[in-house]
Each structure stands twice: as C-alpha cells, then as structure tokens.
Amino acid sequence: ExxxxxxxxxxxxxMGQEVILRCVPISNHLYFYWYRQILGQKVEFxxxxxxxxxxxxxxxxxxxxxxxxxxxxxxxLKIRSTKLEDSAMYFCASSDRAIHSYEQYFGPGTRLTVT
Amino acid sequence: xxxxxxxxxxxxxxxxxxxxxxxxxxxxxxxxxxxxYKQPPSGELVFLIRRNSFDEQNEISGRYSWNFQKSTSSxxxxxxxxxxxxxxxxxxxxxxxxxxxxNLFFGTGTRLTVIP
Numbered sequence: 001e002x003x004x005x006x007x008x009x010x011x012x013x014x015m016g017q018e019v020i021l022r023c024v025p026i027s028n029h030l031y032f033y034w035y036r037q038i039l040g041q042k043v044e045f046x047x048x049x050x051x052x053x054x055x056x057x058x059x060x061x062x063x064x065x066x067x068x069x070x071x072x073x074x075x076x077l078k079i080r081s082t083k084l085e086d087s088a089m090y091f092c093a094s095s096d097r098a099i100h101s102y103e104q105y106f107g108p109g110t111r112l113t114v115t
Numbered sequence: 116x117x118x119x120x121x122x123x124x125x126x127x128x129x130x131x132x133x134x135x136x137x138x139x140x141x142x143x144x145x146x147x148x149x150x151x152y153k154q155p156p157s158g159e160l161v162f163l164i165r166r167n168s169f170d171e172q173n174e175i176s177g178r179y180s181w182n183f184q185k186s187t188s189s190x191x192x193x194x195x196x197x198x199x200x201x202x203x204x205x206x207x208x209x210x211x212x213x214x215x216x217x218n219l220f221f222g223t224g225t226r227l228t229v230i231p
Contacts, residue, residue, distance in 0.1 A: 033218060043152075043160070043206060043221040056218055091160060095217075103150065104219060106160040 002026045004107035006092050012113045013082055021077045021110045023092030031095040032075045033104060034067065036060070036088040043091065049075065082114045117142045119209050119222035127228045128197050136192045136225045138207030144168075146212035149183065149190040150219065154204040163205075166190065197229045 005024045013019050025032050034046040048055040049067055066078045075094075079086055089111050093104040118141040128134045140149065151163040164174065166183050174181045178195045194201055204224045210217040 031217075035219070042223045043208075043219075045218040045220065048218050058218075089158060103162050103165050105162065106152075108157075108159045111158075 004092055004094055004105050006090075006107035006110050008110060009108065010111045010113070012115065015084060015114055016081050019079050019082055019112065021079075021090050021092075021112070023075045023077070023107055024073050025075055025092065025094030026096065026105055027073070029094035029096045029105075031055070031104075032067075032069070033093040033095070034077045035091045035093065035106075037091065037109075038085075038088045046077070079112075082112075084114050087112055087114045117144075117209055117211055117220045119207050119220055121205075121207055121222035121225050123225045124223070125226045125228070127230060129230050130199060131196050133193060133195050134197055134227065136194075136205050136207075136227065138190045138192065138222060140188050140190065140207070140209045142209060142211055144211040148210040148212075148217070150208040150210070151181070151190075151192050152206045152208060152221075154206060154224070156203070160206070163192075194227075197227075199229050199231050202227060202229045 004026055007022045011019055032049040035043050036046055037043045045058050047057040047061045047067055052069060064080050068076050089109045091109045092107040095104045120139045123137055126134060147168045149166045153161040153163055164181055171183050171185055180193045182191045204226045206224045207222045208219040210219050
C-alpha cells in the first residue's frame with residue numbers, strides 16, 4: 001500500500017541553524033501539507049501546497065518557513081533559522097483530490113529537536 | 116472561526132469495557148468534514164474515519180462506531196470491547212469546505228489507556 005515517507009525520523013540542530021525536512025508524498029496525490037505537533041499538544045496546520053504554490057498557510061508559518069517541491073516526488077519544509085520553540089514533531093501529509101473532503105494520509109513524522 | 120473541543124484529556128478503561136470519546140466542533144460553514152485520527156505510542160497519525168456534514172448516518176466499523184449529531188455539533192467515537200492495542204491518543208479534526216485546501220483543524224486529543 002502506498003504511503004507517505006519522511007526523512008529524517010529525528011533531526012537535532014542548534015538554534016539559528018537551517019534545517020530541511022523531507023517528505024515523499026503518495027505519487028498520484030495533488031495536495032501536500034505540513035503540520036506540526038509540539039510535544040504533548042495538538043496537531044497544528046502549517047501550510048498546504050497545490051500546483052506548485054502555497055494554497056494556505058497558518059500564522060505559525062512565518063518568513064522563517066518555506067516549502068518547495070524541487071522535483072516530481074519530494075516535498076520539503078525549510079526552517080531558515082531555528083528557534084527553541086520550533087522543537088516539535090513535523091508531519092507531512094498528502095491528499096489525492098483537488099476538491100474537498102478526501103482524507104489526508106500522514107507520514108510518520110520527523111522529530112525536530114533544537115538545542 | 117473553526118474550533119474542535121475534546122473535553123476528555125485522559126480516559127482509562129479496563130479491557131473489554133466500552134468507551135466513548137467526545138468531540139464537539141464549531142464552524143460557520145454549512146459544508147464541512149469531520150475526521151478521527153489515532154496516534155499510537157509510536158507517534159504516527161492513523162486515519163480512522165471521515166464524515167461530511169450532509170451525512171448524519173451513524174457508522175460502524177468492527178468495534179468502532181461514530182455518532183454524528185449536527186443538532187449538538189458533536190461527532191463522538193465509541194470503541195466497543197476495548198483492547199490494549201486501542202491505547203493511543205485520539206484526535207478529532209474538522210475541515211471546512213470554504214478553505215481551498217481543506218486543511219485540518221485538530222482538537223487537543225484524548226489519551227485512552229486500556230488496562231489489561
């Protein structure tokens with residue numbers, strides 16, 4: 001069964017460093033998403049991406065964040081200058097419909113630890 | 116603005132008991148979608164169910180059942196004859212049709228512990 005994959009599973013970085021989190025969505029999906037979950041808290045929407053551009057973004061997704069689909073398979077989240085509060089689990093998700101309602105399939109997550 | 120409330124932070128039950136996880140939502144959209152996801156200790160998010168706002172039929176899938184009531188803005192989830200493998204955090208989520216990409220708004224989750 002196709003699945004969303006994410007690498008690395010755990011990333012440790014120092015404050016102020018840039019990190020890139022990588023995701024490979026399910027191959028025929030059209031919508032891509034990033035969410036984050038601070039330890040013990042709820043899952044929060046960051047950004048959605050469709051047709052090679054951002055569809056929506058939350059207040060969390062400020063200028064320090066960017067997303068890219070550099071080729072036909074990868075979908076990346078970049079944090080330019082990490083802060084301690086960026087420590088969280090980051091989930092990538094993809095959806096196979098360009099209209100509403102269809103479920104999003106989540107990857108296993110990347111745990112980011114900023115020290 | 117949209118909101119999802121899961122008032123039960125933690126629930127513990129003994130194996131084989133039934134348990135209901137509550138979810139109350141707020142939205143101004145007339146078309147919206149409700150979801151339940153399971154997050155086991157390993158951390159991944161597992162899709163359980165999607166329900167659209169026009170379909171109030173209850174659904175049963177094995178030991179799982181869902182009760183959607185628009186009149187009370189609730190979408191509750193019941194596990195019958197709970198098992199230890201059901202121990203996880205369960206998230207209810209809302210997606211509004213008015214948002215172009217139907218991003219999900221999650222509740223704070225309910226941690227279910229099933230005691231053997």
